[in-house]
Amino acid sequence: MNALAARRRHPAAIAILIMLGLFLMGAAYAAVAPKPADATTKALSAQTVEEGKAIFRANCASCHGLNAEGRQTGNGDKVAGPALAGVGAAAVDFQMGTGRMPMAAPGVQAPRQDEIKFSDEQIEAVGAYVASLAPGPEVPSEEAVDPTKGDPARGGELFRVNCAMCHNFAGAGGALTRGKYAPALTDVSGKHIYEAMATGPQNMPVFNDANVKPEDKRDIIAFLDSINEAESPGGLTLGSLGPVTEGLFAWVFGLGILIGCAVWLGAKSA
Structure with missing residues (x-):
């Protein structure tokens, strides 16, 4: 017993x-500590930022x-291009990815263009x-804008509460004041719809995650996608602009048919 106690008190044991x-402490720390960023990834990110800066100065700096x-413009009362600090990559992807910028x-208002002047890599930079x-x-992410989810x-329901007053109940767009307008949302990618809600381009308010949660944004994208794919059971949609176009159609074609019948009957009786 004494020999065992002596071995326990041996200086080497301590x-x-x-x-x-x-x-054990080092192993536990290595398991839970955040992993340092890879040097290659950092270098690539810095290189991408520098490439983007060069593209920006060549194509965007004249306004921004x-x-x-x-x-500001020369007279100082109008803004040629707003400051971009804080708008995020989503705003850049929306404006350049839809051809609105430059x-x-x-x-x-900057209209949507079918011809995109920059590649996806340049827009990302x-x-x-x-x-x-x-x-x-x-x-x-792709999952955040997947309409199937x-x-x-x-x-x-969310679209009619938050968006229909400007974009129309079917996303057909609508007129605003002073020559501005809410664009049609047909054939717009889910990514750009999400980015528009998150950044508030042109005259659109910002719907951040506190106002419209990410899953709500995806539901709105799913609704607009269903409208694009759905057929019209009533026949011609007439632009889905409601009673204005429907009334115009009825007046023009209905009165046209009545006038044609009156002329035909008058010519026949003569």
């Missing part, structure tokens, strides 16, 4: 216990300023540069 404790600080000419200026909305019925 050193071994300390080393064992340090080893050399460092995206914004710029604008061909100044106007009250400019988005990385703008995102490096200040935190902002990020480009959504959303609820079209619930999305329809």
Whole structure:
């Protein structure tokens, strides 16, 4: 018994216990500590930001300023291009990905263009540069904009509450004040719809995650996708603009048919 106690009090035992404790502590820390970013990834990100900065200065700085600080027109009462710090990569992807930017000419609103002037890689690079200026909305993931994972019925309710007053109940668009308009949402990708809600382009308000949650945005995308794919059981949609176009159609064609019948009957009786 005394020999066993002597071995326990041996100086080497204390050193071994300390080393064992340090080893276990280091292993536990390595398991739970955040992994450092890979050097190659950091280098690629920095390179992407620099490429985006070069593209920005060559194509966007004339309106938005050399460092995206914004710029006013010569008379100083109008903004040529707003400051971009804080708009995030999502705003860049929406504006450039839909051909709205760069604008061909100044106007009250940037229209959507079918011809995109930049590749996806160039748009991503400019988005990385703008995102490096200040935190902002990020480009959504594919899962976040997948309409098959959303609820079209619930999305329809959310759309009618938040969007229909400008974009029309069927997403056909509508007129606003002073030459502005809410664009039609037909054949618009789910990613761009999500980005528009998150960033509030043109005259649109911002629907951040506090107002419309990410899953709600996906439901709205699912609703708009269902409208694009649905057929019209009533025949001609007439632009889905409601009673205005329907009444115009009835007046023009209905009165036209009645006038034609009156002329035919008058000619026959003569």
